[in-house]
């Protein structure tokens with residue numbers, strides 16, 4: 001007879017054990033082995049993650065730091081009594097996972113080596129994955145070397161719902177990004193449309209401003225249509241997203257606080273990386 005919930009809860013731990021055969025490749029098991037972490041790119045995102053680590057709240061040990069700017073790597077490492085490395089390869093023997101928070105070019109140049117070393121990676125510069133061949137190459141490497149590639153939701157709000165929606169047929173994906181002119185390194189007193197077109201073209205012109213469009217394109221398996229606007233009246237990084245498909249419609253509107261040291265980057269992007277790092281050690285996972 002089926003046990004009632006109260007009866008089940010009253011069992012001692014050992015009585016409540018079922019005879020599951022555990023696969024060594026279960027995701028949860030892999031993730032719980034992630035404890036030592038290194039970071040490539042010691043700018044705005046790294047600063048927020050590292051400040052969190054310094055308070056002992058990251059759930060993993062962030063210990064290794066690499067940046068093409070040696071001073072930045074040393075400065076960041078000092079916050080957690082960590083190690084700055086001049087060559088990123090020098091961290092690979094000591095970490096389980098490498099966070100990339102540098103640039104799309106760094107993903108292309110460095111991440112294949114990290115995967116070949118059998119290490120997990122968390123990629124922030126999603127623009128690099130707009131090249132389908134390169135994305136497939138990284139996925140194949142990860143499979144071959146038994147590692148995982150994590151793409152945090154970053155500044156994209158609604159990723160979970162959109163990911164679920166992608167089980168069905170997606171018909172249309174578009175987004176409007178609106179940021180201050182200084183985020184694009186320009187000066188203007190009026191609203192100016194900088195780009196309108198396909199995400200894959202936008203990524204060429206705005207490689208570090210287009211992560212949300214890249215995330216949308218990857219998750220939907222369909223090119224997002226993108227409009228990028230420099231707007232002197234906005235103080236936030238704003239993203240309006242519309243996805244429609246057989247599930248219905250999703251519309252999200254986000255006003256993201258920009259990071260102090262890099263106004264192109266939203267605070268939420270760094271927070272999403274922190275949340276994902278914390279989740280490795282948590283047994284309850286929420287969200288798709």
Ligand SMILES: NC(=O)c1ccc[n+]([C@@H]2O[C@H](COP(=O)([O-])OP(=O)(O)OC[C@H]3O[C@@H](n4cnc5c(N)ncnc54)[C@H](O)[C@@H]3O)[C@@H](O)[C@H]2O)c1
Pocket residue numbers: 040041042043044045046066067068069072100101102103104105106109123124125126152153154155156207208209210211212261262264265266269
């Ligand atoms: N996924 C998202 O939603 C999202 C949101 C914001 C930013 N990002 C991306 O994350 C990345 C980091 O953002 P950030 O705001 O911290 O940038 P940042 O410019 O503040 O810092 C980047 C750091 O990486 C270093 N760097 C660049 N290329 C490197 C290389 N090849 N090797 C070693 N170091 C290198 C730079 O010297 C700099 O210190 C950017 O590519 C950005 O576009 C993603």
